[in-house]
Amino acid sequence: MFSNGRQAGPASERIPKRKPGKGAGMLANRVERILPEDLDKGLKARWTQVQRADTAQRSPFFSLGFLQAVARHRPDLEIGILWQGQRICGFFPFHRRPGGRGVPLAGPIADYQGIVGSAGGLSAQDLLSGCGLTHYDYDHGLRGSPLMAWSAFRHTGSPLIELSAGHDAWYDARRTATSAIKTTERKMRKLTRDIGPLRFTAHDTAPDAWDSLIAWKRAALGGKGVRLILDTPWVRDVTRDIHDTDGPAFAGRMSTLRAGDRLVAVHFGMRSDAAWHWWFPAYDPAVSACSPGLGLLMMCAQQAARDGMAELDLGRGTERYKREFASATRPLCEGSLERVLAPQGAARRLRKLLHGVARDMLPERHLDLKRRAFNRLLGAGRM
Known part of the structure; x- marks a missing residue:
């Protein structure tokens, strides 16, 4: 403590x-x-x-x-x-x-x-x-x-995946509206063929999950002269504290996607009793062509619905994947x-x-x- x-x-x-x-x-x-x-x-x-x-x-x-x-x-x-x-x-x-x-x-x-x-x-x-x-x-x-x-x-x-009507309602609507889901599913099949069977963990406590998140985030910022916010001492302490919290009304979530024995994507976020928040995602740049981060996002959406969440909030931003996967937006x-x-x-x-x-x-x-x-x-x- x-x-x-x-x-x-x-x-x-x-x-x-x-x-x-x-x-x-x-x-x-x-x-x-x-x-x-x-x-x-x-x-x-x-x-x-x-x-x-x-x-x-x-x-x-x-x-x-x-x-x-x-x-x-x-x-x-x-x-x-x-x-x-x-x-x-x-x-x-x-x-x-x-x-x-x-x-x-x-x-x-x-x-x-x-x-x-x-x-x-x-x-x-x-x-x-x-x-x-x-x-x-x-x-x-x-x-x-x-x-x-x-x-x-x-x-x-803030774009969000609306899950109050269930995962299938969101999935069917977005699959009809955009090609992003079909494309991601095709890439997940390729990832399985090339490396191994996919394994999703909703909250992974293995040390390599956090270490890989930090390493991949730093690599993505390499040469830009920008400091990773997770390296700020108080932010590091707060996020690790949240990582270790698992209560009914509030919990940290370190979600991972592995292909065979290889970690290919990780996301650290948190949830309340009604909403899961997409916060710090990262993926192995060596397999970026297979979009493992988007595959992990789709699995998190399915798990969030299974856990009774009303939404998976993607956070403020206009990134393409947020526009394609979101089914609603909360005005900020x-x-x-x-x-x-x-x-x-x-x-x-x-x-x-x-x-x-x-x-x-x-x-x-x-x-x-x-x-x-x-x-x-x-x-x-x-x-």
Whole structure:
């Protein structure tokens, strides 16, 4: 077990509880700040309740188990409890960084960000003030969350394999709509002939699975001057923690595909009790012509349906395989919440204005380059 690096002492000495505004009374909408270790049995139950109430929040990124895994390795994590009168309507996990900057839970590795549950009647100013933040940047917010949508400058989406009607319904529909499934099946037959029988493992604890994932990921980045995110110490610790977690509501999943005795594809992801998330896939480049990664994806979809999952989420992106295998898309958005009078807020409002103008003038590729440059300039998402 890793130490979380927190200082000892009661939570009340480290995070002052926010009181309702003057004259607001007990029924005011308000924010209460706590640390992850202050989540008692009742708060954990409420977290799970508000998450399950919204099917758009099925993702394991909204699960209590994900928060707990991150909290064990990031001492800067806090939670805003969002009250609507005497009722908790949501939870807002964030990392507190210098200068009043808030970063979404798990920042650069989080494919979903923002509030678990809802903001109730709280405005962006209420939320930031209650959490003691001046600004909060996000790039994977739910567009169905009014607070996120109203403060966004860019709309995106997360493709997913919809399994609520069962695996066969998805399979038949996509096999009719695209040649990708037929092509992948043909390549799997070739892989079997060339190397050996295929063997799928939903959660493979063999050491070569993780080692191969890292090696193949590094090889894919070779010469690009880009650091593998899984080599970042806290990310490595969080993902290994998740790998070793296997509960009914949250679990890591290291799925593998072997041809004979040879490992040809691996994927590390996680699941909630309703959704499996496609997170870190890799494959043996020596057999890339046989598309072993896509073969593994198809097997994961079948296993997810067998496990009662409503979806296999492929994560944000426009890669060809996501377009071909996805049967639905969950709307996402990118933007920022900012305090009106804070200098950091002025910079972000200017960014939104300029992005709106550029969107009508520049091709998507150039627009994306400018967006990335602004992110670096503003330190958006930096941990």
